[in-house]
Every structure is written in structure tokens, then in C-alpha cells.
Amino acid sequence: MIKYCESTYKTKRWKTREVMVGKVGVGGNNPIRIQSMTTSSTRDVQATIDQIIRLADAGCEIARVTVQGMKEADACEGIKSGLLQRGYTIPLVADIHFFPPAAMRVVDFVDKVRVNPGNYVDRRASFKTREYDDASYAKEIEKIEEKFTSLVEKCKSLKRAMRIGTNHGSLSDRIMNRYGDTPQGMVESALEFARVCRKNDFHDFMFSMKSSNPQVMILAYRLLVAEMMSLGWDYPLHLGVTEAGEGEDGRVKSAMGIGSLLLDGIGNTIRISLTEDPWHEIDPCQRLVALASTYEKKQGMPPFEEIYRNIEKIERRTVNLPRNISLHRDGTVFISVNKSDVEDCDFYKKLGCDIQLSLPKLKRTSADCIVLDKDVNFNTPILKHLQEMGMSVFSYNPIEGGVKLISLSELDKLAPAPSLLAVIIKNESSTEWEKLLKTQPALIVLAPEDHRLHYCRQFFYWLQMQKLHLPVILHFNYSCIQEDFIIQSSAELGALLCDGLGDGIWLKGPYDFDFLRNLSFTILQSTRMRSFKTDFISCPSCGRTLFDLQDVSKRIRARTSHLPGVKIAIMGCIVNGPGEMADADFGYVGSKPGKIDLYLGKTCVEKDIDFTHADNRLIELIKKHGQWIEPEIVEEFT
Incomplete structure (x- = not known):
């Protein structure tokens, strides 16, 4: 490298x-x-x-x-x-x-x-x-x-x-x-x-x-x-x-x-x-x-020399996904649930489900897998229904149709090993990782408590050396305040995912699990792995800006935030228009006082649109190019 x-x-x-x-x-x-x-x-x-x-x-x-x-x-x-x-x-x-x-x-x-x-x-x-x-x-x-x-x-x-x-x-x-x-x-x-x-x-x-x-x-x-x-x-x-x-x-x-x-x-x-x-x-x-x-x-990890990571382009690991676990090929979202979570009247909504005819349905933003804390009884209609819908359930205790979670130290004690098995690796040494060679689990949960970035890099390097194509879920547990949590988890997870290392996220901490789910999806989208909503590129405003950028940005987001995979740039001036929005699909750019230009990629396709009509014209442009979908209608569940 x-x-x-x-x-x-x-x-x-x-x-x-x-x-x-x-x-x-x-x-x-x-x-x-x-x-x-x-x-x-x-x-x-x-x-x-x-x-x-x-x-x-x-x-x-x-x-x-x-x-x-x-x-x-x-x-x-x-x-x-x-x-x-x-x-x-x-x-x-x-x-x-x-x-x-x-x-x-x-x-x-x-x-x-x-x-x-x-x-x-x-x-x-x-x-x-x-x-x-x-x-x-x-x-x-x-x-x-x-x-x-x-x-x-x-x-x-x-x-x-x-x-x-x-x-x-x-x-x-x-x-x-x-x-x-x-x-x-x-x-x-x-x-x-x-x-x-x-x-x-x-x-x-x-x-x-x-x-x-x-x-x-x-x-x-x-x-x-x-x-x-x-x-x-x-x-x-x-x-x-x-x-x-x-x-x-x-x-x-x-x-x-x-x-x-x-x-x-x-x-x-x-x-x-x-x-x-x-x-x-x-x-x-x-x-x-x-x-x-x-x-x-931090003192750091023992020295090792990487030879597989490519800093000139992103190359994701080759991974063999198990057929009987609902892992998403573009990045999987895991969520921990405890007894009070399951009893919450908003449980389905916090998992990201729609409610149709008073029944939960999976949608694009639903968690892929849930992990039951030890105080949760699996034999409840709610959890069984989620499993029937296709959401995988992980547990530290054996459950019917579920995936058993065990520590690495327990792996060689299993006789026989369950067919659906996930191994949690925390701070074990590379010598202990060799247990995976004998009994290969369906997936690995990588959960270091310290040196997260460097420990994970060393583990992925070991996987490549051993030619193991097991999927790896990054499980990071935080106890800091929420503002620090957003920054720290994005930096640590992003440093790995942006290098193609990791196949999913399992965030844990003293935060609402609806917040954890949304943040997990946002991190995956920001790494360009899994798109679940519109990606907005908007400048921070400066003395060149020709309209109230914050107000316009909120207005456009409110009308277009439901378009997964679509990138919309909102730029206050021509300098921060085609010169900054790089890979946006559509651009909304201030061209002169009271006027907006619309872009398709880097090409200006409509000029000098009156500011009062520009929002509607942007939506018409998106529709014209076949990237508009109607917002989902969700039945309230009470």
C-alpha cells in the first residue's frame, strides 16, 4: 500500500x-x-x-x-x-x-x-x-x-x-x-x-x-x-x-x-x-x-503492514452473504431491543415499519435485524410477526428460527455448532481469531471496546490474509452525550466503511433506538453504500448567496426528501453552483437576484426562473427525467 x-x-x-x-x-x-x-x-x-x-x-x-x-x-x-x-x-x-x-x-x-x-x-x-x-x-x-x-x-x-x-x-x-x-x-x-x-x-x-x-x-x-x-x-x-x-x-x-x-x-x-x-x-x-x-x-495496536487496502480507489471486500439471514448487500442495519422497547406502543414505527390496515409492513427504512436483550421473551406475537415478515432476530439464547450470538471464547465449546451462528469479537488477539478457521460462523460481529479503528483494520487485514469472506457487522457501543455520539460514530465507522471495510452497522448506547436506526442509515448513505432518502448537497451560504439558503433548503427538503438515490444540489450562487455540486443529479442555483437556474448534472437546462416558481419547476424537472415517486402514505398506528 x-x-x-x-x-x-x-x-x-x-x-x-x-x-x-x-x-x-x-x-x-x-x-x-x-x-x-x-x-x-x-x-x-x-x-x-x-x-x-x-x-x-x-x-x-x-x-x-x-x-x-x-x-x-x-x-x-x-x-x-x-x-x-x-x-x-x-x-x-x-x-x-x-x-x-x-x-x-x-x-x-x-x-x-x-x-x-x-x-x-x-x-x-x-x-x-x-x-x-x-x-x-x-x-x-x-x-x-x-x-x-x-x-x-x-x-x-x-x-x-x-x-x-x-x-x-x-x-x-x-x-x-x-x-x-x-x-x-x-x-x-x-x-x-x-x-x-x-x-x-x-x-x-x-x-x-x-x-x-x-x-x-x-x-x-x-x-x-x-x-x-x-x-x-x-x-x-x-x-x-x-x-x-x-x-x-x-x-x-x-x-x-x-x-x-x-x-x-x-x-x-x-x-x-x-x-x-x-x-x-x-x-x-x-x-x-x-x-x-x-x-x-492511545498507545495503538501492535505494528502490522497492510497490503490489501487501496488508497487510490474504494474496493469493497468480497463477501459471501448467508441465504437464511436478512443481510442487505449494500449494508445491514442492526438494532438492539429490550423489554421496554418491545412494550412501547410505537415499537413498529421506531423499527421503521409502515402500518397498513393496522399491521406492520417492512419498508426501505426498516431495520434489517434486531438483537434481543436477555430480558426479552421471544415468544410474543410482535417478535414472531417481525420474523415472519423477513426481519432476522438475533439472541444470546437459542430461539426458534433465530440466530444465536456467542463470544469467540465460546466458539470451540459448541458441540455441535448451530447452523445459524454469529460470533462476537471484542478485544481478542490474532491468535484467538484462528478459532474462526475451524468453525466458520454465518457472520462476525466486530465489537472492540477500544482502539476501534485500528483494531478493526487489523482484523480485516487478517481476514484477507486467511481468504475468509465472512460478512462483518461493526458493533460499536457508546456512552457519551448524543452530540459527541454523532461525531464519534460517524468518524470511526466512516473511516472503515469508506475503505470498503464492514458490511453493516450495529450501534448501541443510551439513546432511543429509533434515533440509532436513523443514524445508522444516514451513515450508510453518507458512505454511498445504501441510499434510503434524497442526498442533499447544499452550500453553507456566504456573501455571494442570492437567496435565503437556509429557508429554501428546508422548503425543498420538505418536498423532495423521499427520493432515494436522487442527489439534489441547492446552491446560493453560480460559483457554488456547477463549480461545487460535482456529482449532483439536479441543481437549484441562484444566478442573479430573484432568479434561479436549474441544472441537470452540470448542464444548465433552464435559466432565469422567477424565484417564486423555482421550487415547482425543480419538481417538474425531476418528474420529466423519471426520478420522481409519490410520497408514501402511512397509516397512523395507535
Whole structure:
């Protein structure tokens, strides 16, 4: 496997050089820094100052503002001055797309400039298929050097920092031609600009590799670090899942992408991009940093060298699913139930069942398997009915038609072994795992109590070495508060599932099992394994946004959230439209005040729709392309 981090069996931070952003050090021996971005118009100096102060008071360490033109660039002088007058030294970052003159102006006033290598030199209209031979490609590289060098020189002379921020959805046509819409292309896009910096002996820069797809984002950062390691480079990394959305969905996606990298010791500064007020981004960032810190303090697993995991693309394990257990090929959801759960009048609904003619029916969001706590009597009509519907029942005690759960230490004591058997592995050594070779169960429940990520990696490596194709359910038990639980479970499970390791989720803890079921499905969807609802890609808003993004996002979600497998992007402006929504099926993009453009993929198919009609036109577009289904009508069960 290509080396992309200091260690795959423990969390050891990859040491980068330090880059100063104002008075805040990024990389080196500094802690992981937390960033956010204002949503006010940058021209509104006072509103932007107020937002940055609120961010700083919440724990934000670096603040970014959008700079789309000269007026915004000039406003940054007043913003910086106003912050200093009120005693705030938080670094100010200017976000630049498409307009190099604004970058040259604003660098006088800010501490860092972010440029997007996909559109800093390439024009907005140039994203189309073209053929490049070596000579024409070389001319394009010369054009980058010609237009970018002046900014590099000015940053160097003024001691300003820079972020080369690649986005999955806004790669140049020359990158798309040579590499396609790939993580490898994202890396090369950043390196094109980094080489200009290095040629001019400018090293106060860092990278980002953002995507709305956590898997693409993870691969891109890993490939970039691997390339830097091979080149002897050591530039810091800013981590983020772009356009993550809102609420639990946004936190799960972000924790999955950012957390996976932090647990590998990669990343020096982070931002969670939510379609919410920016100060709401700080708390989940702080929780992610705390999780990474906890992992860094762990001693780690005994060293082992992986040879099967591929960091260049996702490859799921080959698994033989048993025919007589209801495991889903795209990821199975397990739920624990106790006596009070079964007696709850909402038991069926919490399991995700529909009620039709007063009887429960399985649907897309129903749990696949339930695990009975020891206080549950299986001989109840409810549990028998679930089994008859096709939901597998697991129990620590033998039950008719059920699957028996046993510990690994009990495996060699069974004589004879039941035909339906699941073995729980907790913290046993690799020597003890060899019991599985003699008596192979129907499936394995992997439930480490500590070192979850690294223990599981070692176990999957052992399975591959032994050529065992048994399905593995990841069973993680938490006792933290719910906000930490969402972040921690998404990061730890995501780090495995995004690598194709694991065939299902069994979450447990002091939380309502309806919440556990929904979160399990959300994690599976965020890994692009199992789709059960619409996948929304929505930007966090900024000074470019042309409508109330939070209100519109909630409105569209309310009408379209029942479309499994459909990806809808809700973007506040043209910069965060086709340039950011990468792999969305449909796009709703602010094009000018009061007007919306609709996209099919990256192609604009309807322009300048009046804002009041845009929601209905989006639904008409979805229907036109055969991806609309009517919402399910569910009978209330009382």
C-alpha cells in the first residue's frame, strides 16, 4: 500500500512545516485549528465584523470572507481595521474565485488568500471537453505561471499565507481531459499551482482537497499526502467536506470525511460547512478535534503492514452473504431491543415499519435485524410477526428460527455448532481469531471496546490474509452525550466503511433506538453504500448567496426528501453552483437576484426562473427525467 500517513495502526500526526496566518500558526507543533466563513455581504463591513466577532467568541480561530470583486476587496481593509479596534486579532482570509485582480488588491489587507486552481486562471466558460497534446498542455501550464506568479510574489513580499484550495466540482478542462473527474485530478490541479509557488521560493501555503462526497475527499487528501511524502514536501492541510448540508446529515458527512483523516494523523486545520449560521459550525469542529486528541493519546495496536487496502480507489471486500439471514448487500442495519422497547406502543414505527390496515409492513427504512436483550421473551406475537415478515432476530439464547450470538471464547465449546451462528469479537488477539478457521460462523460481529479503528483494520487485514469472506457487522457501543455520539460514530465507522471495510452497522448506547436506526442509515448513505432518502448537497451560504439558503433548503427538503438515490444540489450562487455540486443529479442555483437556474448534472437546462416558481419547476424537472415517486402514505398506528 502507498504510504500516505505516519501509521495505519495508531494515530500519529504527520508533521508539517508551520505556516503563519496572521498570528496563528498552522501545522508544525500547533494544535488543529478551527475555521469558518461569514455569510454576510462582505461589502457590509459592520455586519461582517459582527459575524467574525461572534465566530471568534464561539472558538473560531481563522475567519474567511468571500471576495468576488474590487468592492469586496476594499471592504476587507475596513473589516480588518474594525476587528483590531475592537481587540480581535483573529486572522482574516479572502476567498477568491475567477477574478485575480481582486486577489492582488485584497492581499494588502488580509492575512491569507484562498485561490481555487480550477478557476483562478481558467475562465468560467472554459469547462468543456477539449483535446490536449503535450505542447498545448505545456502552454496551459505557462499561462498559470504567467497569471499566478504576481500574486505569489506579492504574498511573499508581504508575508501573507495562501491556500491552494482544490474543489472536486471545479477542475479545469485540461485536468478533466487528462485525469477525469477523479481524486488524482484534484491532486494534480493543486500541484500545478504549488510548483509555481516553489519556483518562486514561496512556501507559506497550504492545501485543501474538498468534495461533497466524503469518499472522494478522503482519497484526494491521502493521494496528496502520499505525493508530498514522495517529493519530500511538508505543507499543511485544511480539511473539509464541501456543501455538507444541514443538521445531522451535514455533521455525519463532515465527521466521516474530516474525522477519517484526523484519525490517520492528517490535517492541520478544519471547517465543517453547514447550511446553518456559521457559529453553529464551531461546536462539531471542537468535538472532532477532541476525538482526534483522544486517539493520539492511545498507545495503538501492535505494528502490522497492510497490503490489501487501496488508497487510490474504494474496493469493497468480497463477501459471501448467508441465504437464511436478512443481510442487505449494500449494508445491514442492526438494532438492539429490550423489554421496554418491545412494550412501547410505537415499537413498529421506531423499527421503521409502515402500518397498513393496522399491521406492520417492512419498508426501505426498516431495520434489517434486531438483537434481543436477555430480558426479552421471544415468544410474543410482535417478535414472531417481525420474523415472519423477513426481519432476522438475533439472541444470546437459542430461539426458534433465530440466530444465536456467542463470544469467540465460546466458539470451540459448541458441540455441535448451530447452523445459524454469529460470533462476537471484542478485544481478542490474532491468535484467538484462528478459532474462526475451524468453525466458520454465518457472520462476525466486530465489537472492540477500544482502539476501534485500528483494531478493526487489523482484523480485516487478517481476514484477507486467511481468504475468509465472512460478512462483518461493526458493533460499536457508546456512552457519551448524543452530540459527541454523532461525531464519534460517524468518524470511526466512516473511516472503515469508506475503505470498503464492514458490511453493516450495529450501534448501541443510551439513546432511543429509533434515533440509532436513523443514524445508522444516514451513515450508510453518507458512505454511498445504501441510499434510503434524497442526498442533499447544499452550500453553507456566504456573501455571494442570492437567496435565503437556509429557508429554501428546508422548503425543498420538505418536498423532495423521499427520493432515494436522487442527489439534489441547492446552491446560493453560480460559483457554488456547477463549480461545487460535482456529482449532483439536479441543481437549484441562484444566478442573479430573484432568479434561479436549474441544472441537470452540470448542464444548465433552464435559466432565469422567477424565484417564486423555482421550487415547482425543480419538481417538474425531476418528474420529466423519471426520478420522481409519490410520497408514501402511512397509516397512523395507535
